Amino acid sequence: MTEQTDPMSAVQALEQQLAAAPADADLRLRLAHALEALTVSARSVTREGLPVVTSTRQRELCAWAARRILELNVPDARLTTGAQALLTELDAGRRWVWHSQGQVAIAAVVVLGLVAVVLGGLTGVVAVVVAGAVLSSVLLSVLVLRFRRERWRVEAERLAPVIWRPGI
Numbered sequence: 001m002t003e004q005t006d007p008m009s010a011v012q013a014l015e016q017q018l019a020a021a022p023a024d025a026d027l028r029l030r031l032a033h034a035l036e037a038l039t040v041s042a043r044s045v046t047r048e049g050l051p052v053v054t055s056t057r058q059r060e061l062c063a064w065a066a067r068r069i070l071e072l073n074v075p076d077a078r079l080t081t082g083a084q085a086l087l088t089e090l091d092a093g094r095r096w097v098w099h100s101q102g103q104v105a106i107a108a109v110v111v112l113g114l115v116a117v118v119l120g121g122l123t124g125v126v127a128v129v130v131a132g133a134v135l136s137s138v139l140l141s142v143l144v145l146r147f148r149r150e151r152w153r154v155e156a157e158r159l160a161p162v163i164w165r166p167g168i
Contacts, residue, residue, distance in 0.1 A: 007038040011065075025074075032074045035065040039086060044167040046159060053093065054156040058167055063090050093152030102147025109139045 014031040021027060039062045043051040053059050069083035113136020120128030 007034060007041045010034045011038055028072045029074050029076060032069045032072050032076065032079045035069050035072075036079060036082060039065045042168045044156075044159075044163050045165040046162045047164045048162075049164075052156070052159055052163075053090065053152055054159070054163065054167065059090055059093070059152065061168065062086055066090070090152075093150060093155070095151050096148050097151050097154055099147040099149055099154065102143055106140065106143050106147070109136055109143060112136055113140070 011031065011034045014027065014034050018024065018027050018031055040051060042058050042061045042065075044054040044058070045051055053062060063086075066083040066086040069079055070087075074080065113132055116132020116136065117129050120126065120130075120132055
């Protein structure tokens with residue numbers, strides 16, 4: 001096989017070869033190394049040389065490659081540990097976090113809704129109670145959608161100024 005410069009092309013070529021010879025341990029190891037190279041080239045790199053995930057496409061490709069490395073069941077502990085660590089990092093990045101700027105706005109909307117409901121209840125005007133509840137619910141939903149994000153997206157926005165190479 002000729003040396004491939006594009007990691008995805010190398011992976012595809014090795015996958016084809018492995019399909020023809022699934023028991024070839026050396027081929028499995030070469031494929032695992034090519035998959036590792038693919039995860040490195042896919043991710044963005046900071047000025048400090050740290051690989052980071054900054055797009056959905058990067059997340060999907062890295063998750064697929066890491067899972068494939070583990071499926072290959074190669075005897076290289078560094079490769080399997082690296083794949084497991086990458087999957088753990090990707091999984092942690094899927095957790096939702098609150099963007100700090102939205103906390104005051106959310107508190108204000110909740111208080112506004114409660115005030116409208118209480119005033120409507122005290123005055124006996126059901127329309128004010130309903131309008132306050134509906135309006136505050138809609139505003140709260142908008143704020144949740146705006147200020148609650150996956151951790152990896154918040155991290156990608158934070159690191160955007162120091163990205164040296166953008167990846168795929």
